Amino acid sequence: MNMIEVKDLHFAYEDKEVLRDIDLTISDGEFVAIMGENGAGKTTLVKHFNGLLKPARGEVLIDGISTRKSTVAHLSRNVGLVFQNPDHQLFSETVFEEVAFSMRNLGYPEETIRKRVKFILETLDLGAYAEASPFMLSGGERKRVALASVLVSDPKHIILDEPTIGQDYQQKDRLRNFIIQMNSQGRTVVIVTHDIEFVVDCKPRVILVSKGSILADNSYDSILSDRELVEKASLVSPQIAALMSSLTNLNFSPKILDLYHAKSALEQRFGEIVHKAV
Amino acid sequence: MKVIEARDLTFTYAGSSKPAIENVNLAVDRGEFVLLTGPSGCGKTTLARCLNALIPSFYQGEISGTMSVLGRDMSRLTTSELARKVGFVFQNPENQLFSLSVERDVAFGPENLGLPREETRRRVDWAMKITGISELREAAPYELSGGQQQRAAIAAVLAMKPEIMVLDEPTSFLDPLSASQIVEAVAALRREIDITIVLIEHRLDLASKYASRIIVMDQGRVTLEGPPSKVYGEEAKLLGIGIPKISMLFNLLRKDGFDLGRTPVTVEEASQRIRSYLEHD
Numbered sequence: 001m002n003m004i005e006v007k008d009l010h011f012a013y014e015d016k017e018v019l020r021d022i023d024l025t026i027s028d029g030e031f032v033a034i035m036g037e038n039g040a041g042k043t044t045l046v047k048h049f050n051g052l053l054k055p056a057r058g059e060v061l062i063d064g065i066s067t068r069k070s071t072v073a074h075l076s077r078n079v080g081l082v083f084q085n086p087d088h089q090l091f092s093e094t095v096f097e098e099v100a101f102s103m104r105n106l107g108y109p110e111e112t113i114r115k116r117v118k119f120i121l122e123t124l125d126l127g128a129y130a131e132a133s134p135f136m137l138s139g140g141e142r143k144r145v146a147l148a149s150v151l152v153s154d155p156k157h158i159i160l161d162e163p164t165i166g167q168d169y170q171q172k173d174r175l176r177n178f179i180i181q182m183n184s185q186g187r188t189v190v191i192v193t194h195d196i197e198f199v200v201d202c203k204p205r206v207i208l209v210s211k212g213s214i215l216a217d218n219s220y221d222s223i224l225s226d227r228e229l230v231e232k233a234s235l236v237s238p239q240i241a242a243l244m245s246s247l248t249n250l251n252f253s254p255k256i257l258d259l260y261h262a263k264s265a266l267e268q269r270f271g272e273i274v275h276k277a278v
Numbered sequence: 279m280k281v282i283e284a285r286d287l288t289f290t291y292a293g294s295s296k297p298a299i300e301n302v303n304l305a306v307d308r309g310e311f312v313l314l315t316g317p318s319g320c321g322k323t324t325l326a327r328c329l330n331a332l333i334p335s336f337y338q339g340e341i342s343g344t345m346s347v348l349g350r351d352m353s354r355l356t357t358s359e360l361a362r363k364v365g366f367v368f369q370n371p372e373n374q375l376f377s378l379s380v381e382r383d384v385a386f387g388p389e390n391l392g393l394p395r396e397e398t399r400r401r402v403d404w405a406m407k408i409t410g411i412s413e414l415r416e417a418a419p420y421e422l423s424g425g426q427q428q429r430a431a432i433a434a435v436l437a438m439k440p441e442i443m444v445l446d447e448p449t450s451f452l453d454p455l456s457a458s459q460i461v462e463a464v465a466a467l468r469r470e471i472d473i474t475i476v477l478i479e480h481r482l483d484l485a486s487k488y489a490s491r492i493i494v495m496d497q498g499r500v501t502l503e504g505p506p507s508k509v510y511g512e513e514a515k516l517l518g519i520g521i522p523k524i525s526m527l528f529n530l531l532r533k534d535g536f537d538l539g540r541t542p543v544t545v546e547e548a549s550q551r552i553r554s555y556l557e558h559d
Contacts, residue, residue, distance in 0.1 A: 037453045038424040084451075085370075139369065140318045165450045166369065168317040168480050169520030194453050197483070197523065234455035239483055239523045239545060246549040250556065259523050263530050266552065270536050273556065 001028045001063070003157050003188045004049055008058035011044060018044045019212045022058070026190065028156075031183045033199050033220065034192045036209035037234030042192045043084065045209065046159050049190065050079040062157075077106070080155030084162040084192075086139075086146035095121070095137075096130040099148045106153060120152045123178055125171065140166035147175075157188040164195045176202055200224065200238045200257050208233045225255045279349075281442055281474050282306040282329065286343035289324060289333055298324040300498040301343070308441075311468060311475045313485050313506070316495035317518045322478050325495070326444050329476065330364045331355045348441060362391055365435030367445040371427035375419035380411060380430045383419060387438040398437075405437040408470060409463060425456025429463070436467070443467070444476045449484065461485050483522040486510075486543045494519055511541035524548040 002025050009022035018041045026032055034042050047053040048060045051067040060067045062075055083089055092098035096117060103113045121127050124144045129137060134145050143166055151158065160179075164172050172195075179202065183189045193199060199206065199220055206223045208215040210233050216223055223229055225241050237245070240262045245254035250269075256262050284304040290297045299321040306312055314322050327333040334341050335357055345352040348363055368374060377383040384405055388398040406412045409429040419427055428448055435443060445464065449457035465488035467473055479485055486492070486506045494502040494509065494516070502515050510516070510525035513533075525541050528548065532538070538555050542548040 038451075038456060138318060138323070162451075166318075166447065166480075168518070170317055170518045172520070194457075196454055231455075234453045236454040236458055240527070242545045243524055243527075243548050243552075246545065247552060250553070259527055259530070262527055263534075266527075266531065267534060267536065269556065 002026065002061070003028050003030070003063065004190075005061040005064075006048070006058070007061075009045075009048065009055045009060060010057035011041075011048070011053060012056055013044075017212060021213050024207060024214060024217065026188065029183070029186045029188055031179075031189045031202070031204040032191070032207060033202070033204045034190065034207045034209060035194070035196075035199065035233060035235060036215070037211075040209045040233075041212045042209050043161055046081065046161060046190065046192055049157075049159055050081045051075040052081070076155075077153075078156045079159065080150040080153070080157070081159040082147050082150045082161060082163065084165070086134075086142040089146050089149070090134045090142060093133060094131050095126060095134055095145050095148075098134050098145055099152050102149060102153045116152055116154075117148075120148045123174075124148050124151075125174060138166075140168065140171065143167065144171070151182075155187075157190070158182060159190045159192075161192045162194065163191055164193060164198050172198060194235075196224065196235055196238050200240070210234075221255055221257050224257055279308050280305050280346075281308045281348055282346075282476075284325075284328070284343065284345045287328065287345050288342045289328070290340045291324075292338040292340075294339075297498050298339075299328075299495075302498075302500055304493070304500065306474060306476070308474055309468060309472060310490045311465060311488055312477070313482070313489040313492045314476060314478045314495070315480065315482060315492065315519060316501075320495040321498040322495055323446065324498075326366075326446060326476070326478060328352060329442065329444055330360045330366060331357045362387075362438050363440055364442045364444060365438055365440035367428070367431055367435055367443065367448045369447045369450045371424070371431040371451075372419075374431040374434065375427060378418055379415065380406070380417050380419060380422070380433075381415045383430060384433045384437050387434060391438065401437045401439065405433040408436065408467065409433040423456070424452050425460060428452060428456075428460055432460070432464070439471075440473065442474045442476065444478070446478045447480065448477075449479075449481075457484060461488065464488075480520065482506075482520060486522055486525075506543045507541045510543065 004026040006022050006024045009019055011019040036042055051070055051072045054068055090098055099117045100113050121130055126144055134142055163175060179189055203220050206220045207217045215233055216229050224238055230237050238257050240259055241257045244252050244256045248254055256265055284302050287302040288297050288300050316322055328345050329347055331352055375383050384402045385398055388401050409432050411429045411433060414426060449460050461484050464475060477485055489506055492506050492509045493500055502509055510521045513529045524545055528538055528541050538551045542551055
């Protein structure tokens, strides 16, 4: 089953064209990262994935149904979208209430809500803030509250717009584990991100968007090791890829992006030399 | 000359039982580029608030120890006095830009200082040139890309001719290319003018090559400081800090018995070191 089918999508804000000729398919249970320069149209694209925006031309199908024939309220049961700026979605007096809101709306029993909210707050390292006001928290913490409030109702498809902004190394690691866990349980995960090293660690399929259209769509390593593509999309090469491609004349593969992969490639070479010397 | 000096500085926000920063000792020389990092809640932002006297004049709480900025004790400084000497750039430039054109935004600070029109004009031209946005003079901030907005925010701060510039995660919202260009532009300022930079960042790969010093904080204390290559080499003390992957690579190699020397901070340095290791053996 396809979670998302986008056919010949065009979209404009007033007379400014933001998306054109977008064709893409994301299957159920895939893990996809959408990357590209500021203003490329990434956020506009994902707002079509839960019906917040409707195509000016072309069609977007979610679980086989055109977003034109559906409402955001209906789509949001299956598709959870977390905005880039948490302040665009937070409004409750306490973190607990904020996170419980969507489940209350869906009419879950209080006991279920309490258990589920507690679980999600602890998973995202927010357990200590249940009774705090979301607006007293740091930017990174508010971002995680916004995440929790969408993830709590366990949507089938999850869309995260820039989830790593303001998160430190440990929180990012936690977030990555959680995303991978949800994905391995069969949920579709789509992230919009600038965080190249996060993508290297997550290893998703990458869709590069540039100036409103799709520039490339492939595995993370084919895209991020392609210097020309990386530059075109205003990204920079992952550090390990940059290092490895500077060593190609010593026969190291520029396709190595992973830290531990690089380590074993280097150690193998170092070992050969020691061997020769002996 | 020391532009920032803290001795046993401790601050506890009103209503909190735990100090946000505790016994911080710090001395920053004029012209340094300091990268301040540490996990969320480690006290970086609290320390930054001391640099423009938001603590203690705006945020209430209990303070002990001493802190001086530009040679004056913070207890006798106010935020408005420091505003012209210590410039702040934040994560989201949208919050800092409010005029109808970039030029008006950049001119706002100098005009508020009551500078003569000619001097204001000179500073605005200079600040826009140095940040590379001269051609955007007439543009409205909302028409700009994120990177251009952040450049405009930096220009607006520079037009005040600050002696210290504090940037709190200024590139979070930018694409990687714009982010590295912004950090490069900030680093280049040091060659043009006599300015001290304090950059607060989680993403260390971006700024390490420009930093003269890295200060790592954890739970309100300074836990590690020194030049980047030294700090990144101290793996054991770096729990929870995402050091650049090339630095991590060299630390892993060293652990396995391949010591390639000083922990590198740039890809070029790492590449060089691997080449000479392979050639020597």
